[in-house]
Amino acid sequence: MLTPAEQSEIQSEVAHYPYKRAVAIDALKIVQKHRGHVSDEAMDDVARFLELSREELEGVCTFYNLLLRKPVGKHVIWVCDGVSCYLTGYGRLCRKLESTLGIKPGETTKDGKFTLLPIVCLGACDHAPVLMVDDDLHRDLDPQRNPGAVEGVLKQYE
Numbered sequence: 106m107l108t109p110a111e112q113s114e115i116q117s118e119v120a121h122y123p124y125k126r127a128v129a130i131d132a133l134k135i136v137q138k139h140r141g142h143v144s145d146e147a148m149d150d151v152a153r154f155l156e157l158s159r160e161e162l163e164g165v166c167t168f169y170n171l172l173l174r175k176p177v178g179k180h181v182i183w184v185c186d187g188v189s190c191y192l193t194g195y196g197r198l199c200r201k202l203e204s205t206l207g208i209k210p211g212e213t214t215k216d217g218k219f220t221l222l223p224i225v226c227l228g229a230c231d232h233a234p235v236l237m238v239d240d241d242l243h244r245d246l247d248p249q250r251n252p253g254a255v256e257g258v259l260k261q262y263e
């Protein structure tokens with residue numbers, strides 16, 4: 106069941122549009138902000154609130170790749186595997202993250218601090234390779250050209 110705070114935030118988005126379904130992605134982002142991820146139960150709750158079927162809601166949101174459907178760590182590291190990043194050090198960056206964190210993409214560190222996930226182009230190809238931690242973009246992270254940069258980024262997060 107959606108909390109009163111979630112309902113109120115979603116309702117204030119609905120007020121800007123003629124149709125409730127227009128806020129489908131925003132509604133799920135609101136739930137994710139409150140709960141850390143969007144569970145199947147939360148999908149059902151949002152669908153009911155927006156008067157959509159679960160299938161319609163899933164369909165609208167299929168292409169929005171920042172929705173987390175499983176529990177994650179305190180911080181999510183989104184590492185870009187788009188073409189520019191792939192050609193400019195994605196492999197080295199990914200290996201550095203994996204060895205520093207002790208996890209593979211899709212996994213969460215034992216202390217629950219970081220989850221490592223792949224993502225398509227983050228729109229900063231001229232500063233590839235890049236990653237995003239939560240909502241913060243970090244650029245020029247090829248360990249070969251910029252040693253110590255990855256450690257510097259990770260240190261910023263408690």
Ligand code: FES
Pocket residue numbers: 185186187188189190191225226227228229230233234235
């Ligand atoms: S391909 Fe990585 S930012 Fe564009």
